[in-house]
Amino acid sequence: MKNDIAYNNVDFIPGGPAYPERWEEEARAWREREAAVGRARLNHAYGPAERQKMDVFHPAGRAEGLVVFVHGGYWLRFHRHFWSHFSEGLTHRGWAVAMPSYTLAPEARISDITREIARAVEVAAALVPGPMRLTGHSAGGHLMSRMLCQDVVLESGTRARLERAVPISPVGDLRPLLDTSMNEGLQLDEAEAEAESPVLHPAPDVPVTVWVGADERPVFLDQARWLAEAWGAEHRIAPGRHHFDVIDELREAGSPLVNAILS
Template sequence: MKNPAEYYSQQYNARAAIPDHPRIFTRWLKDSAEVRRGQAGLFDLPYGESSGERLDFFPTSRSDAPLLVFIHGGWWRSLDKSDFSFVAPAFTRAGFNVALPNYTLAPQASIGEIVLQQLRAVAWLYRHAEAYDFDPRRIVVAGHSAGAHLAAMTMAAVWPVFGDDLPADLVKGGILMSGIFDLEPVRHAGFVNVDLKLEEADIAVLSPALMPQAHPAPFITACGALESEEFQRQTRLIGDAWKTGHRSEVPLPGLNHLTICDAFADPSHPLHLASIDLLHAVK
């Protein structure tokens, strides 16, 4: 590799590879606004003290149902939970509660601080299961892009360390979509590391693929066939690293780094159906 900085910047700059990304983001905004107008939901519930530590909760009609926690991407530095409300309806209609946590965006927060915020969010949800009428024994995390990294970090977490009341198997399953699981290449991608400020010492403690899965919860992975070689390699990497829990990689022909989210929210798409199967399977 002659120029790692140039190569990794090209490989990881997903928006540059999707010319119509502004149209996709606009559609997500419109669809999400319509969901918030038309579907029951609780918005901006505080799970911590900072302004970024807020989450939205979309209940299903069924009592004591599982909870899907969806963590949004945006290179840890952009987008918002409200941009992704559109993912909730297909799951709530299928009988699952959905929570979408926010986090403080980089560079105002480091990736390490963002990881801790997501651990706080999931722990807060577990502790408030009775109040929001979901089953705390069936919490599944999902994430896209940087959100998949954060979801994986909740699966690598040794939960009893963060609270005596938290079980080791707090996270019962995972859905990891187009994620970044080894952060070493990101350190060389100048277009994003200008905000993330990753250094060599950060990589081992922030890369889930370099850690054991704390509990062998089942999980699926997915990456669009139109995505870069690096995003596809990262997806294979976490599947290989956590073989015991890895159920399958869902093939996604014709999809890119953004349209994978549309597939996740589409009740007829194989990615959505595989996600539903996982949610049904967790005990």
């Protein structure tokens, strides 16, 4: 498939295969620590399926509002339990962070996953009052961006609370994935690829900052630019960051990425 190498991240990042194991261990330690002090609400169901659960991490005091973070993995892999520690910078700034899992392809199509995340956003909104921000990484950046599209049904009260969105290294145009081996699992056809591509939807009313690492694969730099141009959004390129460490700033309360989400 002609686009396989373009969308391959792990083989082009030094030590790439070691990242998931490290993420999982650091996330487990964070969950245990936050649960021990009563700042973690774990395994909260937002639907009946096994993976339709979320963890919500709370700040030390009353939350200023809610950030929903959607994880990546090309809609085919990973789980919320790899990312818990990336709530650290946001909770230290006084915001609660909801992190949902979702049914993976091929058990679910991407359009199904989009609807799952919409439901997760609604349930999370009921748990934490106040303003809301959305963010997500890679495929999660795609899913978060889809929440801003008018064909995705969110309750009017929830949509009114959305103040800002920051897709991180998002896949904004799914059409190139039709010519990848991963599409054996995704089962995208041309119609779904078009319908699920945020770049083909009108720009949302919510302010958007598209974030990407300067050292990412060229196609992810393109994807970020395509979405920013389609939506007239702010476009930020983080120097020295690749596709895996671009989210590291989420652990730093004063980082440019956390500032962008909470600005």
